[in-house]
Amino acid sequence: MRLLRSTDLALRVLMRLAVADGTTPTTRDVAAGMEVPYTHAAKVVAELQHLRLLDARRGRGGGLALTEEGRTASVGAVVRAFEGEGDVVDCEGSAPCPLNSGCRLRAALRRAQEAFYASLDPLTVRDIVADPTGPLLLGITRR
Template sequence: MRLLRSTDLALRVLMRLAVAGDSSPTTREVAEAMDVPYTHAAKVVAELQHMGLLTARRGRGGGLSVTEEGRAASVGALVRAFEGDGDVVDCEGTATSPACPLSSACRLRGALRRAQEAFFATLDPVTVADIVTDPTGPLLLGLSPKPS
């Protein structure tokens, strides 16, 4: 299974903020440190803020910080939220792609769905706080924006 870029970025943003301590980097600083476009980071930050996992303060002295809910958030729940609950394969088809001719009797779709749920279930007990312990935390702190 391959994660969407937004899922990967959401996890990395939360990880970075979880080890930020008293500093409150801006969305732009986080985007630069992670070498991603600001617009992508801003969309992910807005979604994480909407989910209550981080706070964003504007203006002088503002920045991003992870909430206690964000630290305790299940990685499995985060991945589900960003990936959605769709199937691994699209058997129904779309306007530009016909439905699979095997869809009425296919066993692959169910097997893939069970594998996807097993993937999520493996991540469910893991929290953001768990994934930023040593040696990851100090490495995250070493990330800094690239010089302009």
């Protein structure tokens, strides 16, 4: 399974903010630090704000800050929110699969997808920035 770029970026933004040590970086700071286009970061930040995982304040003294809900958010829930509830393969698309009525692959892929999410569900953002990751992230963001 391959994650969307927006999902990857969302997880990295949450991780970056989890180790912000009292600072409130802007969306531009985060985008520059992660070497991604500002527009992509802005869309991800807007969605994370909508999910109440971070606060974004404009103007002087503004910036991004992780909410308590963001610190304790399940990684599996974040991935689901960004990936959507769709199947791994599209059996119903514009050209439906002729095996659709008797296919065993679709169910197997759905079980594999749920197992993937289930393995991420117990992890929180706080967990994934614990040592040794947190100090490494701090070292990268201070450059």
